[in-house]
Amino acid sequence: MDKTVVLGITGGIAAYKGAEICRLLVKSGLKVKVIMTRAAAAFVSSLTFETLSGGPVGLEMFQRPASWEIQHVSWAQEASCFLIAPATANIIGKTSQGIADDLLSTTIMAAAGPVIFAPAMNVEMYNNVVVQENIARLKSLGYHFIEPESGFLACGDQGRGRLAEPQKIVDYLLKVLQQKKDFEGKTFLITAGPTREPLDPVRYLSNYSSGRMGYALAEAALERGGRVVLVSGPVGLKPPFRADFTAVNTALEMRDAVLKEFPEADIVIKAAAVADYRPEDISLQKIKKSGGDLVVKFQKNPDILGELGKLKKQQLLVGFAAESESLAENASRKLKNKNLDMIVANDITAPGSGFEVETNQVRVITRGGEIKDFPLMAKRELADKILDEIITLKKST
Numbered sequence: 001m002d003k004t005v006v007l008g009i010t011g012g013i014a015a016y017k018g019a020e021i022c023r024l025l026v027k028s029g030l031k032v033k034v035i036m037t038r039a040a041a042a043f044v045s046s047l048t049f050e051t052l053s054g055g056p057v058g059l060e061m062f063q064r065p066a067s068w069e070i071q072h073v074s075w076a077q078e079a080s081c082f083l084i085a086p087a088t089a090n091i092i093g094k095t096s097q098g099i100a101d102d103l104l105s106t107t108i109m110a111a112a113g114p115v116i117f118a119p120a121m122n123v124e125m126y127n128n129v130v131v132q133e134n135i136a137r138l139k140s141l142g143y144h145f146i147e148p149e150s151g152f153l154a155c156g157d158q159g160r161g162r163l164a165e166p167q168k169i170v171d172y173l174l175k176v177l178q179q180k181k182d183f184e185g186k187t188f189l190i191t192a193g194p195t196r197e198p199l200d201p202v203r204y205l206s207n208y209s210s211g212r213m214g215y216a217l218a219e220a221a222l223e224r225g226g227r228v229v230l231v232s233g234p235v236g237l238k239p240p241f242r243a244d245f246t247a248v249n250t251a252l253e254m255r256d257a258v259l260k261e262f263p264e265a266d267i268v269i270k271a272a273a274v275a276d277y278r279p280e281d282i283s284l285q286k287i288k289k290s291g292g293d294l295v296v297k298f299q300k301n302p303d304i305l306g307e308l309g310k311l312k313k314q315q316l317l318v319g320f321a322a323e324s325e326s327l328a329e330n331a332s333r334k335l336k337n338k339n340l341d342m343i344v345a346n347d348i349t350a351p352g353s354g355f356e357v358e359t360n361q362v363r364v365i366t367r368g369g370e371i372k373d374f375p376l377m378a379k380r381e382l383a384d385k386i387l388d389e390i391i392t393l394k395k396s397t
């Protein structure tokens with residue numbers, strides 16, 4: 001593989017494991033450029049990494065002898081990927097706050113390609129809310145993290161904080177390098193989450209959609225080179241940083257946002273759980289519990305996907321179907337009635353599938369009648385499978 005990786009070694013006892021990671025990267029055919037922080041060099045000699053990588057190790061910003069290239073910029077440009085292993089709380093914190101005060105943090109700041117952190121630290125440090133917030137921020141900005149493992153730590157504590165196994169780290173990096181960019185130049189319009197249909201200033205009708213499925217699709221599409229417009233109902237997730245994001249509440253607001261973006265879209269995926277009905281009258285004041293039963297009249301919401309099916313030109317239309325019975329028949333009917341190219345049917349009664357959970361189990365049906373069943377898997381993994389099916393469908397037309 002004719003690719004260069006910048007391997008950043010930061011100062012923790014796991015720095016010695018960086019040597020094994022360096023060896024495995026070289027063995028995989030990658031060119032490796034190593035940068036060590038001062039603290040890392042206190043744990044392991046730079047000579048180890050010079051020998052394993054077959055090149056000079058970057059240590060200081062203003063190292064002598066200087067070459068005419070500006071090292072932090074030229075290495076960043078040359079690298080297809082960055083791997084920081086082990087990554088201390090310090091380098092994670094600096095990167096998340098935009099601090100560039102040594103060779104490694106400056107080079108990370110100039111990186112154009114993917115950056116992977118493999119944290120290793122004491123369990124209490126790892127669980128510290130500040131560290132976790134920094135990790136969450138970096139993740140939302142598209143940085144990769146390889147979770148540390150649990151076990152006996154050098155400090156004598158027991159718990160999560162031990163550097164992941166070197167082979168696991170290298171396998172992850174190779175997967176990132178091989179990531180397909182098969183949606184470059186394509187615009188996705190993805191909907192996610194529930195809608196809220198207000199009854200009065202404090203009450204609404206909604207459903208259990210967490211947005212996880214739609215957000216996973218948005219992440220996958222972005223990683224595969226697509227532009228993503230994400231229209232989302234109220235959920236507790238952070239939208240992917242690089243997505244164009246529109247937040248909505250009601251089905252009518254979602255309809256407006258979707259119709260506005262639809263003409264520019266190449267691929268539309270409607271993973272949102274849109275309320276089919278809304279209270280006909282919204283009380284301006286909180287409804288009091290005086291009197292007997294409360295009778296609410298519901299009015300039908302527009303079928304957004306059905307409208308898109310009628311307007312469709314170049315767009316490939318993918319719907320979801322949340323079914324509690326007759327999965328195949330109901331999903332196939334929706335595919336036909338809404339003029340879709342593909343429908344992803346989830347049996348919401350199956351354990352671990354559908355609303356709220358991290359996993360999903362689906363059946364994909366195309367307009368040509370092809371059927372593919374996918375076993376229960378993480379929604380993020382499934383998102384890539386659905387995108388693969390879209391590629392297959394596009395090729396066949």
Ligand code: PMT
Binds near residue numbers: 209276304320
């Ligand atoms: O958000 P999560 O917690 O991760 O859960 C994921 C999910 C279960 C919500 C998701 O996988 C899913 O199935 N989404 C569609 C849920 C749904 O509303 O299904 P439906 O069968 O009622 O609607 C069929 C399709 O028409 C959907 O693509 C829906 O977005 C769309 N629709 C529905 C009603 C409406 N008024 N307008 C629409 O556009």
